[in-house]
Amino acid sequence: MALKDYTITVLGCGVMGTAVSSAILKAKFDPYPAKIYACNTSEAAAGLALSALKSDIVEHSFTLEGNRKAVAEADIILLACKPFMYQTIYDEVKESLNGKQLLISLLAGVTIEELTIFTPYVAKVMTNTPARFGCGTAAISFSKEAEAEYDELVLKLIGTVGEAFKIPEKNMDAATSLIGSGPAFCLLMMESLIDGGVRMGLPFEVAKLSAAKVMEGTARMVLETGDHPAALKSMVCTPGGTTIGGLLKMEDAGVRAGIARGVEEAAIISASFAKKK
Structure with a gap:
């Protein structure tokens, strides 16, 4: 209609x-x-x-x-x-x-x-x-x-x-966690990138702008190429270089699992709302 x-x-x-x-x-x-x-x-x-x-x-x-x-x-x-x-x-x-x-x-x-x-x-x-x-x-x-x-x-x-x-x-419920809560998860990651930049001597405003543009540009790269994020990630990893070293430290800290489990938990909570009625 x-x-x-x-x-x-x-x-x-x-x-x-x-x-x-x-x-x-x-x-x-x-x-x-x-x-x-x-x-x-x-x-x-x-x-x-x-x-x-x-x-x-x-x-x-x-x-x-x-x-x-x-x-x-x-x-x-x-x-x-x-x-x-x-x-x-x-x-x-x-x-x-x-x-x-x-x-x-x-x-x-x-x-x-x-x-x-x-x-x-x-x-x-x-x-x-x-x-x-x-x-x-x-x-x-x-x-x-x-x-x-x-x-x-x-x-x-x-x-x-x-x-x-x-x-x-x-x-x-899955959409609620990934789409609805997703900006907060991304902002936490952005805040962490900013903290890392400041820790290593960048002025806060420079670190904030850099982190925001890195996330914006990376998202656009995924959407425009259609490539799997893992494939694009591997292109940045020079053998013995800075990126692979940083990624391994993040894997040691459970960053990947922590983010995925965060999406899972948000979806479980969303589903629980209906059950409480």
Whole structure:
């Protein structure tokens, strides 16, 4: 189904809701939304959204009555609250739902089946904070009704964050750990590179810029060549050289296993959210 002159209502327009909304606003695509409502529970909570979402099609709301009105006018609801709040939000706005709206959920650990209390048309999305800058990643799972009607539109909307692709819902916990938590894991590695550079005498700002550009350039190299990271890594390792020496020290410290186990643990925790309900 193609929507025209449609309205998006963002419920819980915090960090991730603002990141996705910002990406949508910056990308010029067809069909572009006619209006975006950015809804929060208080004026204070709306501060981030107010500063980031500056557009003549954006209207901000932080009163219950205003949020209900925004839901009633919505063609698409972007649910971006804390996962434990979705039931409370549903109870507050259920009289404004019409059963035909598309719900795009950014909530970790809340299943498509649980979200069908809002509407049968549900797209569950896992994305990350780089979405705000158009270099994010997003995995999407659909209810059968949403996939049949809104597959193309959701991929176009969420694709504005950077890269978007479909996965089965059973893989969403793994996507939560790798995509959602991944930036924090990369930032820890970046911080470690900076610390190493500073330890060996580089000024902090030089070390920070160098570490950030090394990670950015390496990621681009993997994407553009399509080569396995191990193959690209081996090209840097001169026999008896600095790189292989440094890598062996990292292997001694269990860096590779530590990162992989970190992804595994995050996925286990994501899966546990559903089991606690």
